[in-house]
Amino acid sequence: GQNIDQPTEMTATEGAIVQINCTYQTSGFNGLFWYQQHAGEAPTFLSYNVLDGLEEKGRFSSFLSRSKGYSYLLLKELQMKDSASYLCAVLDSNYQLIWGAGTKLIIKP
Amino acid sequence: IAGITQAPTSQILAAGRRMTLRCTQDMRHNAMYWYRQDLGLGLRLIHYSNTAGTTGKGEVPDGYSVSRANTDDFPLTLASAVPSQTSVYFCASSDSTSKGSDEQFFGPGTRLTVL
Numbered sequence: 600g601q602n603i604d605q606p607t608e609m610t611a612t613e614g615a616i617v618q619i620n621c622t623y624q625t626s627g628f629n630g631l632f633w634y635q636q637h638a639g640e641a642p643t644f645l646s647y648n649v650l651d652g653l654e655e656k657g658r659f660s661s662f663l664s665r666s667k668g669y670s671y672l673l674l675k676e677l678q679m680k681d682s683a684s685y686l687c688a689v690l691d692s693n694y695q696l697i698w699g700a701g702t703k704l705i706i707k708p
Numbered sequence: 709i710a711g712i713t714q715a716p717t718s719q720i721l722a723a724g725r726r727m728t729l730r731c732t733q734d735m736r737h738n739a740m741y742w743y744r745q746d747l748g749l750g751l752r753l754i755h756y757s758n759t760a761g762t763t764g765k766g767e768v769p770d771g772y773s774v775s776r777a778n779t780d781d782f783p784l785t786l787a788s789a790v791p792s793q794t795s796v797y798f799c800a801s802s803d804s805t806s807k808g809s810d811e812q813f814f815g816p817g818t819r820l821t822v823l
């Protein structure tokens with residue numbers, strides 16, 4: 600079966616750095632997405648990785664290792680507005696997105 | 709309008725009633741999707757449409773139907789609602805399904821409660 604695992608909840612301090620991990624087992628791989636979802640709102644796109652390595656976009660970076668079935672999202676200089684759920688999703692061989700349950704990130708002052 | 713709109717925002721429905729959730733996008737995207745999101749679970753795909761006139765079944769299609777008469781609209785119908793269909797429903801669209809990097813854009817969601 601297809602499976603995406605990420606921690607249920609993480610806590611970090613304002614101004615610090617946090618890494619949210621995602622491991623996956625899917626039928627085929629056509630890329631991995633990270634989305635941010637604030638409580639009561641729709642998911643919004645953060646990043647897309649299809650090749651191994653690190654993609655940096657401002658305070659957010661995303662890493663992919665296809666051989667290990669592993670990705671992480673790195674958030675630097677955390678701000679209170681970064682409190683949200685972070686969703687990992689893999690595009691499978693049928694170009695359908697398989698979603699993880701999301702990681703709720705709590706930022707403390 | 710800009711992006712994707714959904715209606716209604718929320719609804720309480722008696723079991724056995726028929727309900728249609730509306731979704732409209734103005735980005736001229738080819739592909740559209742319906743997901744449900746339940747606590748502790750990832751988004752689950754109900755139905756999708758790669759282009760106007762075609763639809764397909766996702767992971768959890770039972771009890772739901774869709775149509776895609778034109779590019780902009782993608783309504784989701786619950787023929788006879790049951791309490792297990794209580795969920796938050798998101799409609800999404802993307803420019804294409806064959807290009808992996810195309811992100812999906814989401815509507816604001818419909819919160820549905822079936823009693």
